[in-house]
Amino acid sequence: MEKRLDNTIDVVIITGLSGAGKSQAIRVMEDLGFFCVDNLPPNLLPKFGELIVQSTGKIKKIALVIDIRGREFFSSLNEGLDELKQQGLRIEIFFLEASDETLIRRFKESRRRHPLSESGRILDGIQLERRILSDLRGRANRIIDTTDLSVQNLRNQIVELFAQEEKKGTMKITFMSFGFKYGVPRDVDLLMDVRFLPNPHYIPELRPLTGNDEPVQTYVMQSQATRLFLRKFYSLLRFLIPHYVKEGKSHLAIAIGCTGGKHRSVTLTNRLAKVLAKHNYSLTIKHRDIEKDRERGGDERS
Known part of the structure; x- marks a missing residue:
């Protein structure tokens, strides 16, 4: 097992389907002491990594939300993640999802429009988003399905996964x-x-x-x-x-x-x-x- 070095910088990429709970997730990560950035364009990942490395250890835990809002930059995501690893940062991809029925209900309750729903049908946007994010989901280290989770239960799971830093490196x-x-x-x-x-x-x-x-x-x-x-x-x-x-x-x-x-x-x-x-x-x-x-x-x- 790879040993964790004292100067290791952790970067958690929070991503997944619109309406699956990314906004709640980043708030929890902020409460856990992570430096958080919402909606960072993927093509800025290498430059962001350089700034973090230059902070000389002042920032050790980072959580970044990268989602379909930056879809015009998505082609550069894999390259950006690879460059972060080359810079010595440890990357974890945290993917949130939910069933189609749950996502539709959440969009209707919030009266929000799905960012990819050009036809006006929420389901069309959800299905397109699933296809676009399929490769990223395959790279994910952690996946949480929020279909049956309350906000508090989601919070509890995130705390369980990320709060105990002394157990980092342990499966x-x-x-x-x-x-x-x-x-x-x-x-x-x-x-x-x-x-x-x-x-x-x-x-x-x-x-x-x-x-x-x-x-x-x-x-x-x-x-x-x-x-x-x-x-x-x-x-x-x-x-x-x-x-x-x-x-x-x-x-x-x-x-x-x-x-x-x-x-x-x-x-x-x-x-x-x-x-x-x-x-x-x-x-x-x-x-x-x-x-x-x-x-x-x-x-x-x-």
Whole structure:
């Protein structure tokens, strides 16, 4: 793992879809002590980098919002990012997105016009923006889908990702359990489907419990298929993570899904996180849908 030098300057590029939360994100970064610039034209990145380097360490953390408002300069973005790296700055691209339906609702509520919507249809602008930003999204180190996030939840996630500077250089891993019945999470790097494992839903005394309860854990773990899956998936992660770190990735989001996100996925998410906690990783566990069947009063098969 590359060691962090005391004079390393961090530059976070905040970008993504219009309406996905970039304005909220840069306000949080400013609260965290970052020097923030909104709507910097990409072709000014090299000159901005020179000024930062010449500050002789007075500015150590920078957050720049670069988005579709500077689309006439977008062709120079990749070149500008590469020049920043050559200047010795460490670059992270932080990409925010949301579903089409959510973005349309947000634009209507704010009565704003999408910057690319020449036809007047918001959806046309969103789809064009997705195409233009697809390459940049592919380069992103961190992606957050704000579809189901409140402003406070988005703030909490950003603080979690960027506040602990002493852990810079340590891979941050988020384990998320989820239910396929409630949709696949968008902002993940690895997704595993464990619906092939024995389902505690069909055991009456286990049905109201969750994967956080010992009886459910015992039932799920007694399966030979479960134990074999855990060994193989753990082995895969031990192979992948060092390669992700080598390529500059600092955050890995792993989602494990079953039908309702209540029994199997919760059990396996907890088990994998417990094993990886023995290594030098910063771990977060989220059970996205564990209470959904109670909230909706349904009979979810998890």
